[in-house]
Amino acid sequence: MTVSLRFASLGSGSRGNSTLVEWGAGTLLIDCGFSVKETNQRLERLGKRAEDLTAILVTHEHADHIKGVAPLARRYDLPVYMTPGTFQSRDLGELPDLRLIEGYAPFELDQLGITPVAVPHDAREPAQFIFEYAGIRLGILTDLGSITAHVEEHYQGLDAMVLEANHDPFMLASGPYPPSLKQRVGGLWGHLSNQQAAGFLQRLECSRLQHLVVAHISQQNNSLELAQAALAPVTAEVKHITYACQNQGFDWLSVF
Template sequence: MRFASLGSGSKGNSTLIEWSGGAILVDCGFSVRETEARLARLQYSASDLSAVLVTHEHGDHVKGVAALARRYNLPVYMTPGTYHSRDYGALPELNLIENYQSFALAQLQIEPVAVPHDAREPAQFIFTYEGLSLGLLTDLGNISPHVERRYGNCQALILEANHDPMMLAGGPYPPSLKQRVGGLWGHLSNQQAAGFLQRYPMQVLQHLVVAHISQKNNSLELVKQALEPFVGTVANTLYACQDEGFDWLQLTSPVHAEAAL
């Protein structure tokens, strides 16, 4: 299993996951033309996709979902709350994720996880293939006990570190938006992400990607200052950006890794 990002931040989000049975796009927060261009940068085409998954209905995650699905005749998976929260128009194939029940796509196991975020029925996801798990964990205001239990044993983790509280407080957002972003149903701060990593079994991680970093309320320097004391044992730590996301990362089982030596 390998994964990459088309972009990560408040202007658009999309994660590409590929395994031997297919490929899925998680969210599509860009126009169809922009999505096609970003996929091409990864030597990929939307015609290679098996489906699109949606985490929640905010525009930076769903802007291009319906149009992309219609153009390439792609199935779309989302919770009922996410579907009923806005008008997506006609979709070629809609699959509703009821009650956060796990499901499979061509041997890829997908576990939806309920998260505290200011959307109608948001979900983040854990993807498991051949015993290896990738956890996608962005767009949540706090690490609930449920989230901590579910994400405790992933070999790869895409984790939000959205804002620095001081930058958010002194930044350009109106008070209501500052309160929303920094609240329990908003986005994770650098310190919240660091606290989660401090409790995480870091020895199991092959890849850690820090994502959804705000361009207005955060900086790479502040993110690294908060997180780097806890990521020293991770073989590969990356910081996703809005414009380029991140390139392909491969998850490899210990057996395969030893065979390659």
């Protein structure tokens, strides 16, 4: 029997983010930026129900990632994993089973290895994650303003990756955001531009990469065409490239 891991997205963008990772023993929801009703509708589109979930894993406390976490956990009695800083930054009310990730220490959930990675983002104690199951490595990397040596070291040798290409610098600079928000998004603790994402990929060993998903594309400060143009020169080795969207996310992708 061929061992595989698969992943999908309920939605990706500033109006809500959530990713599913499914392996032999369970299904993990990473973030939940949607209401319980909308989460259930989006899960149904992917052939899943909230009752199928093993746990919820949270990257950070911004509303587009955490809005539905506590209500969903309470409704379906789900364990929630997050850093202490993320937990302390919000009043989430009573959680049925809170499991704090201390010091970015790796841990295991039903045979799925999970490595939290510290990233530069304007949140209390944000984390992105690398998942490993039966030798298959999936990395999720969104919501960071710059690529540190620490990040670059951890995301080598992946079989699949979800990577942020949030904005085009010219569109951001000339767009409708107020100056303070432009500075935040484009700063070292904000979000990756198309060019930053491309530079990161150029420095990665991509020979194993079966799937690259380009995610968290801004609807105000980016376009699919600009993201594709920036990334095309550095993705020739990647077997399959998917561009996630706000409304549909992306469908199941399997990694073997």
